[in-house]
Amino acid sequence: MNGIGFHSHDHKSCIFEAVKAAEEQCCRQGLQLTPVRKRSLEILLEEHRAMRAYDLLDRLAKDGFGSQPPVAYRALEFLTNNGFVHKIEKLNAFIACTHRESGHMPVFLICSQCERVSEIVLPEAEEIWSGVETTSGFSITTALLEIEGVCAACKVNTDK
């Protein structure tokens, strides 16, 4: 157990489970979790933080994959399109999804001190979205919710 994210968890098994789940989902949906794509997902899961595309690219290149930008961007496109990875727009960075179970609109807490990003689920938010749809006549396809601030751990540190 270690303190990645904003709370502790068994990181190795979390990676293993997530990759297995991705493989199964791809199998069911006829998607190809090719070597680059799988490795990209693994790297993002291992890092367990928001990674920039070029940092992922470096890692992929070291693992013997192509070394040019499209290699990373294409893998990321596949993974984000299929919900395995999310893009954090505020950081121009990508993070592995940690809430595969829910057909959620993801919400991210971004700590500006430690730069860690935590994905949470807010069922209340879903209600708000549907309220917006009925009152405004706007049909929602995706909702991006990025909350920036200071996480509990960093608050403790700065209080000292």
Place this chain on the structure above:
Amino acid sequence: MNGIGFHSHDHKSCIFEAVKAAEEQCCRQGLQLTPVRKRSLEILLEEHRAMRAYDLLDRLAKDGFGSQPPVAYRALEFLTNNGFVHKIEKLNAFIACTHRESGHMPVFLICSQCERVSEIVLPEAEEIWSGVETTSGFSITTALLEIEGVCAACKVNTDK
């Protein structure tokens, strides 16, 4: 009156009022709404859409201001820091604030067909944020909420 945004309004007076309000706020807070900054705000208000930094830069250059990227980015930094303009992260674009009255966390509806962006206020959302703070111990400084979809007007058009 015309149909900019997702609903009609008197656009000229809206610009005039917004600039006047910005001048007053700057005066009160000891901020300098210099010529480039004021002109940038005017352009964004006139356009009434999310503009990219380089498009704003072109307009500023034509008006006799500097023609290099920092000119636009610095004006935008001032305007966003002080709440006169918001950045739409999904579009890498900037839009004039249309809800100066509220000390709001802004919410944007982005139509993927007509590319128009509408700023709304969701008081319910504010409650959710404070809920997040108490349950997670995370102190929020800013919340970014960008909703993408199809606006009412475009839905009518595509239904035809």
Place this chain on the structure above:
DNA sequence: CTTGATATGTTATAAAATAACATTTAACAA
């Protein structure tokens, strides 16, 4: 075995943003 769709790799370039530094301006103290 060839056709078509998908995926991978490359080079080249576009788009978005910032660093670093010189010059200007205005407020203010000496």
Place this chain on the structure above:
DNA sequence: TTGTTAAATGTTATTTTATAACATATCAAG
């Protein structure tokens, strides 16, 4: 008045982020 400082503007150069365009490879279906 002059000198000093802080803020703002301007420039060149560079970094960071992302995509276009095209060649090659892989593999299942006809």
